[in-house]
Amino acid sequence: MKKNFLLTLAITGFCLSASAQKVKFTEYDLPNGLHVILHEDKTAPVVAVSVMYHVGSKDEDPQRTGFAHFFEHLLFEGSDNLKRGEFMKTVSSNGGENNANTSQDRTFYYEVFPSNQLELGLWLESERMLHPKIDEVGVKTQNEVVKEEKRLRIDNAPYGKFTEKIFSHLFDGHPYRWQPIGSMEHLDAAKLAEFIAFFKKYYVPNNAVLSIAGDLDIEKTKALIAKYFTEVPKGAPVVKTVYELKPLSKQIIDTAYDANIQIPAIFAAYRVPGMKSRDSKVLQMISTILSGGASSRLSTKMVDEKKTALQVAAFNYSLEDYGAYITLALPNNNTPLNDLLKDIDAEVSRLQTDLISESELQKLQNQFENSYVSANSKMIGLAENLADGYTFHDKDTNNINEELEKVRSITREEIREVARKYLNKDQRVVLYYLPKK
Incomplete structure (x- = not known):
């Protein structure tokens, strides 16, 4: 009787927790197309x-890579009403902090x-x-900054x-196929007019x-x-190029x-589906099974028991169009790299063959709920996740409130099927990463 009572309390607490985590927001569009999302928390x-600007390295000319990341830096140079170098000083002197980051798909300030x-x-x-400072001085300054960052x-x-x-x-x-930081040669060769044109095309409301x-x-x-923001002029519609890649049919x-x-x-x-796909969420769960913490399958087997690996990991690098599911290991005691790969493959094969236990599934769901709560515990994390939902999930800002339900609906059978579908030897790239003498 006591066990059932405690179980009832636990379930009730879980439901209350899930209800309390629902994020309320207000959203609307300005006449110039700027989408606004507001969340009040006192x-x-x-x-x-x-x-969040929906522009990343995938929007670049192949002969001018690195532009999106370059603008992450360049748009801190100042504006018509803000002297060069004063942006960050203004923030810090008023008790604030600021930053920016760029991915293959978006730039976030x-x-x-x-x-x-x-x-x-x-x-x-x-x-x-509205009117950032984009001139030769700023381009030259930030070019050196980006080069140092790349080094x-x-x-x-x-x-x-x-x-x-x-x-x-x-x-x-x-x-x-290229990284967001791009090519330094491309940035060196670019003219000021090209930077201005890139801004006018993508950094619009x-x-x-x-x-x-x-x-x-x-x-x-x-x-x-x-x-x-009303005075910021609307830009021309941004049309995204659709890329269709042929499936990988042999191991590289x-x-x-x-x-x-x-x-x-x-x-x-x-190569796996992009972030909008339900399978992408399943692959995140598979990553947690394989290497999410010291008690995960790969860590237990290769680091603790066999002591063949110093480090082992599996993660889903999720992007808008596609994703990359990556496994890796560093050897201990001069273990041959192929032996490490065999051990990783064996655990992947186990996932493709056997269902995980009910207790493992419950543990996964708990881990994802904790991660969800942690990601939304700070206001900047919440603001970013709201913007992500609108930008990458078909303008569904409420995606932030649907994430947990998606995770809870994933079954053990689904985990096995997704592993079977994507994690096969003839659909992958194997990279031997070696010291250079």
């Missing part, structure tokens, strides 16, 4: 202001301020959108080029989402948004050499 006097500085955040983002994060970073090598094979025929979350008043915020084997490493690595990568 728990702390903080507000996050963000703009944000500020987090005390809530009494909401208007400042809106003004800054409207300045970035630090890719050229001189251990294992820094594995995605570049894998993606060149996995996405041959698609812009995903009708290709952006303004997402704000935190301690705000909805109606007052709407008035401020109208004040600062390649080798890369890296002077920054002493320990080799083995990678196996599979």
